[in-house]
Amino acid sequence: MTRPEDPRTAAARMFAEAGEFGELLAGIEWAATPLGPPESWPGPLVDTLRLMLTSEHGMALYWGTEFATLYNLGSSPIVGAKHPWALGRPYKDVFPEVWAHPVSSHFHYVIDTRKSLLIPDEPLIMERHGFPEQCYFDSSFQPVLLDDGTAGGVLQIITETTGRVLGERRLRLLSETGARTAGLLTPDEVARVVAEVLGSYPEEIPFMGLYLASEPGKLRLAASAGLQPTAEEASDSTADMSEIAARLANVAAEGAPATLPATSLTGGNTAGQHTAASWLPVEEALALPLECAGQMGGVLVVGVNPCFPPAGTYRDFLEVLAAAVAGSLTAALAHDEQRRRAEALAELDRAKTTFFANVSHELRTPLTLLLGPLQQALADEARPERREQLELAERGALRLLKQVNTLLDVAKAGAGQIRPTLEPVDLAGATAELAGVFRSAFEAAGLTLDVDCPPLPDPVSLDREMWEKIVLNLLSNALKFTFTGGARVRVAAAGGRARLTVTDTGTGIPESELPRLFERFYRVRGARSRSHEGSGLGLVLVKDLVEAHDGIVGVDSLLGQGTTVTVDLPFADAHRPRPAPSASGAASAAETPRKSDRPGRATAYVDEAMGWLTPAPASPAPA
Incomplete structure (x- = not known):
């Protein structure tokens, strides 16, 4: 039977086996501590301390009623600047700032219950280097039992998690x-x-x-x-x-x-x-x-x-936080600046639209007053020379009135003031009739005009006057840019909608210019045409009027081969109802389709087109 090792020999052997840290322990005046001389230490204390000293993991042992502090080399960084002074001293003297709460409750729980206690990421405010630090630890507390079954001390297996906890929290803050x-x-x-x-x-x-x-x-x-x-x-x-x-x-x-x-x-x-x-x-x-x-x-x-x-690291974190806030402010300031610019541009556009509308009204009134006496004088005049002069003046006034009306319509569209008066219309018949108005101009130019408008299965909800402007503008453009061949006007049902296509064999449009065709005042540079006059508003007006009918307009073109403009409109039974300007007006329009005052409105378009045919075809404008 093996005899127990002499406590004096056991303590000395333990210190000797612990290397440099053991030499440190051997040199401490243990008799002046609550632990007393090593020769008096009980076996469980010596055995536990030997286990600690041979482990690379951080461990600490708190012994006796005062919980005198012992720890191994792996725990010395946790003790900080209080190492090695803390060895053998009561825990309440080593870290008084955390003793009352919560450490003493942990120790007494383990001693009283003789049960283990596991606490992950426990936050503690400790003074380890002369100033308070917020620290976090994963701790496992185990009772160390004496021979009589009571707990003589508490063994703590400890890992500091401060770096991980703070890093994760700060990263979470920055991310949020x-x-x-x-x-x-x-x-x-x-x-x-x-x-x-x-x-x-x-x-x-x-x-x-x-x-x-x-x-x-x-x-x-x-x-x-x-x-x-x-x-x-x-x-x-x-x-x-x-x-x-x-x-x-x-x-x-x-x-x-x-x-x-x-x-x-x-x-x-x-x-x-x-x-x-x-x-x-x-x-x-x-x-x-x-x-x-x-x-x-x-x-x-x-x-x-x-x-x-x-x-x-704390100062670095605060500076990174400031940089993140500055980045968010930069993005917001940029967006705010863009918003202010957009508002300024919108205000400028509103002012421009208002100006155009006011100017158009101011021009249209005297033009209308001028045309009345001019047309009366033309009707009463029998002298050929005088009639020719009056007809020239009438054509100029009508052309100017057409441009003024177009400018006013575009200005209204820009201000959201277009309100079509809708009624069920035979789109094929109405379109064929409008195309017929332009036939004489195409024939005078030596071009063909093919009209293919078979009846559609359903009527289309239209504002007749707006539809006339759409068709007349498209035909006017086809004649203006076509020198050989001709144009074709076709109406058909396509994909549950009514489709108008106006195709010409004209000069065509470069592919790079197509995205800008519907911009206000935009004209294709260098395009060969019968006239270089115009405001660049014709297609803009077409697009605005088509969209006012919940329709879609598109353009396909090949340079030197021709252009096709497509307009899709919903049939009347699929059209979303729109309020008419007045209930009575809407009812009468729906019940009795009104006759168009087309000859008067179309005169300006046709007369302008006929005027292009008098001189020889214009040469390309300088780019």
């Missing part, structure tokens, strides 16, 4: 800040969301204030979190003479971070300005400049958690 501020439209929205996010992470950001540039040299508090109302009032930067305003303005001007006393932001009211350890007040704040695309966007002020080292 970026995700929630992405796509925000104004700097104030960014400031509000940043305050919401940072306010939910008081361990990292005890309090914050986000100041935005309001005018040169001035900042305004756009959002805050964790500040008392008095603090927000005290830190309002519109008070130019306040010290905080001056210091923040200096940070913004120089673009360099600055440290401020927390009371300068809290107005001396520190109530509630604490970290996770309620006894530890926040004393400093860090002001970080926010540079947005080369310009100063503002200043982010954050309370500095005194439980983190003042430099190093």
